[in-house]
Amino acid sequence: MAKKILIVDDDPDLVEAVSMILESKNYDVAAAYGGIEGLQKAKSENPDLIVLDVMMPDKDGYAVCKELKADSQLSKIPVLLLTAVVSKISTTRYTQQMGMETEADDYIDKPVEPEVLVKRIEALLSK
Amino acid sequence: MRSGPSGLEDMKLRACRRISYLLPQAKRSSNEVLLIGEDMPDPINILVVDDEQIMRDGSSRILSKDGWEVLTADNGQQGLEIIRNQPDQIDVILLDLMMPGMSGMEVLDHIRSIDPNLLVIVITGYATVESAVEAMKKGAYDFIPKPFTPDQLRIVVRRALDKRNLQKEAEFLRREREKSLRDIATEKSKIKTIINCMGDGVLVCDRDGYIVLTNPAAGRMLKVSETSLIGNFLSQCNLDPELSMTIEESLKSKDLNYTSVSQELGIGESGETFLRAHTAPVRSDLGETMGSVTVLQDISHLKELDKMKSEFIAMVAHELRAPIAAVEQQLNVILNRVAGDLTEKQEKLLVRAKERTKGLLNLIKDLLDLSKIEAGRMVQYKEPLTLQEIIQKVVDLMRVEAENKKIDLQFPIPSQNPLIHADRTSMEGIFTNLISNAIKYTPEGGKVWVSLSEERGFAKALVSDTGIGIKKDDLPRIFDKFYRVRTIETRQIVGTGLGLSIVKSIVDAHLGSISVESEEGGGTTFTVLLPKESNPTS
Numbered sequence: 001m002a003k004k005i006l007i008v009d010d011d012p013d014l015v016e017a018v019s020m021i022l023e024s025k026n027y028d029v030a031a032a033y034g035g036i037e038g039l040q041k042a043k044s045e046n047p048d049l050i051v052l053d054v055m056m057p058d059k060d061g062y063a064v065c066k067e068l069k070a071d072s073q074l075s076k077i078p079v080l081l082l083t084a085v086v087s088k089i090s091t092t093r094y095t096q097q098m099g100m101e102t103e104a105d106d107y108i109d110k111p112v113e114p115e116v117l118v119k120r121i122e123a124l125l126s127k
Numbered sequence: 128m129r130s131g132p133s134g135l136e137d138m139k140l141r142a143c144r145r146i147s148y149l150l151p152q153a154k155r156s157s158n159e160v161l162l163i164g165e166d167m168p169d170p171i172n173i174l175v176v177d178d179e180q181i182m183r184d185g186s187s188r189i190l191s192k193d194g195w196e197v198l199t200a201d202n203g204q205q206g207l208e209i210i211r212n213q214p215d216q217i218d219v220i221l222l223d224l225m226m227p228g229m230s231g232m233e234v235l236d237h238i239r240s241i242d243p244n245l246l247v248i249v250i251t252g253y254a255t256v257e258s259a260v261e262a263m264k265k266g267a268y269d270f271i272p273k274p275f276t277p278d279q280l281r282i283v284v285r286r287a288l289d290k291r292n293l294q295k296e297a298e299f300l301r302r303e304r305e306k307s308l309r310d311i312a313t314e315k316s317k318i319k320t321i322i323n324c325m326g327d328g329v330l331v332c333d334r335d336g337y338i339v340l341t342n343p344a345a346g347r348m349l350k351v352s353e354t355s356l357i358g359n360f361l362s363q364c365n366l367d368p369e370l371s372m373t374i375e376e377s378l379k380s381k382d383l384n385y386t387s388v389s390q391e392l393g394i395g396e397s398g399e400t401f402l403r404a405h406t407a408p409v410r411s412d413l414g415e416t417m418g419s420v421t422v423l424q425d426i427s428h429l430k431e432l433d434k435m436k437s438e439f440i441a442m443v444a445h446e447l448r449a450p451i452a453a454v455e456q457q458l459n460v461i462l463n464r465v466a467g468d469l470t471e472k473q474e475k476l477l478v479r480a481k482e483r484t485k486g487l488l489n490l491i492k493d494l495l496d497l498s499k500i501e502a503g504r505m506v507q508y509k510e511p512l513t514l515q516e517i518i519q520k521v522v523d524l525m526r527v528e529a530e531n532k533k534i535d536l537q538f539p540i541p542s543q544n545p546l547i548h549a550d551r552t553s554m555e556g557i558f559t560n561l562i563s564n565a566i567k568y569t570p571e572g573g574k575v576w577v578s579l580s581e582e583r584g585f586a587k588a589l590v591s592d593t594g595i596g597i598k599k600d601d602l603p604r605i606f607d608k609f610y611r612v613r614t615i616e617t618r619q620i621v622g623t624g625l626g627l628s629i630v631k632s633i634v635d636a637h638l639g640s641i642s643v644e645s646e647e648g649g650g651t652t653f654t655v656l657l658p659k660e661s662n663p664t665s
Contacts, residue, residue: 013457114465
């Protein structure tokens with residue numbers, strides 16, 4: 001059975017592009033266009049992995065990630081954070097790398113090369 | 128002795144007549160007063176007060192011959208009137224003691240009360256020594272008994288004029304002295320007013336470090352009261368320690384090349400006021416340090432503007448980045464044939480398009496880095512690190528890029544491993560930038576090598592290449608924002624023109640320095656100096 005991946009990003013173009021990459025690798029794809037919707041779909045869609053954007057207007061990726069990890073049912077779902085740019089300028093990449101701001105399982109810079117994205121997802125799913 | 132109302136008018140007229148025999152200058156008597164600092168000497172005026180017309184006319188004639196001007200009055204009242212009207216103009220007064228109406232003695236008293244310095248020669252009608260002595264006691268300068276010869280008159284008048292000369296000279300010198308004293312006082316008060324009105328703060332120390340002059344602006348800027356500054360020793364004034372140190376250094380400096388130091392200070396508990404301080408030693412002719420002068424400028428508003436500018440850039444960059452990232456993501460999908468097959472021509476065009484979006488994203492990233500540094504947010508996590516570890520990591524990351532271009536990238540293990548106090552990400556940024564530049568601007572088959580050593584309290588890192596080098600004209604500007612060297616060789620190289628300015632900002636924020644040596648076609652070497660962790664002066 002194909003694994004299901006939830007993509008959470010407020011930019012529909014990005015959601016579409018990432019979906020196409022994942023669909024070409026035969027993943028099932030679900031999409032959410034904001035942080036709050038993302039949390040709902042994380043529960044309803046029961047995904048195997050979540051690709052989560054950081055900068056979203058209603059609820060940012062850090063907050064979504066925190067709530068996911070705090071939820072005993074959802075905390076096992078691996079989260080791949082898409083860090084286009086850090087949300088606050090003062091938060092340097094350094095703090096992210098040190099895992100000070102996020103409990104995400106991995107992070108990846110946007111835009112991403114399709115092979116890199118697929119490799120990272122495979123790695124997280126095989127854990 | 129005549130009197131009577133009928134002749135009075137006539138006499139008055141004549142008395143006021145000014146008998147003037149102005150001679151050409153060359154013929155003027157050598158006795159004439161030559162005042163210091165004046166081109167044209169004042170004419171000498173002699174007043175003759177006598178009721179006898181013969182005496183008046185005779186004296187006028189004799190004295191006019193010598194080039195003096197003679198005024199006459201036929202009674203005491205008239206004489207006094209003339210003196211009152213022009214007290215400074217009369218040099219010598221010839222006064223008859225025996226006159227009808229107001230007596231000579233009385234006139235003498237009045238003259239003395241008008242101006243005690245006026246020189247009065249009394250004419251004694253009959254040679255009585257008593258009246259002459261009495262007149263002298265009353266303050267007459269000299270006396271001449273009637274009758275007298277023209278020569279006797281001249282001698283007496285001349286002597287009086289000599290005395291008058293001395294008087295005038297003394298007066299002139301006294302006024303000059305008073306004036307220069309006044310000038311000095313005015314100058315002092317002028318300078319004090321200027322300094323007090325200045326918007327910039329002024330702080331002057333003597334050679335021992337006591338504050339001898341300051342102004343309200345300085346107190347305001349340094350957030351201490353002006354009165355607690357003047358007359359106090361530097362270290363007692365609770366000044367910013369960095370500033371005190373700079374002033375003390377400038378006082379101690381024996382090096383004549385040490386001219387002035389500029390520094391930025393954050394004043395106030397949360398550093399809300401930013402000052403720029405210029406400190407310079409004051410030296411005597413012999414090169415001895417006599418004290419120091421510090422001028423303070425409040426640059427808080429500039430800093431504020433700078434911050435706003437940086438934040439604006441950051442905002443714009445963020446807004447730009449998202450759509451460009453989306454476009455590149457879409458290009459990635461198409462290029463990966465996820466959305467179907469591509470012809471060779473389509474692929475070629477899309478590859479170029481992706482290079483352009485990559486360039487844009489890099490520019491935005493650099494802009495963000497720069498605005499972060501300028502907003503003081505980039506270099507925030509200083510910790511002790513070894514540069515060797517940082518450089519090794521960057522070199523390892525760059526190895527693939529170097530191998531792709533067949534460039535020999537080397538970083539020999541250094542014999543010294545200096546510890547510095549720095550922000551790790553920023554340090555990685557510096558060396559990523561410098562090494563990636565070296566690879567970019569070095570043709571295939573070239574060499575890039577990095578070395579690390581210690582030098583006088585600094586960690587010294589060199590990044591050298593055998594690349595295309597930099598023209599002399601371009602060298603001074605390569606650290607400027609958006610400056611890129613434009614040549615045929617560099618046209619194909621993607622860059623933002625911000626990399627080196629970011630590197631410099633980081634080095635500056637760590638109190639280090641960066642310099643470059645290069646020859647066109649002969650390779651380039653960048654030298655980075657960063658203060659060592661244990662460096663006490665850093």
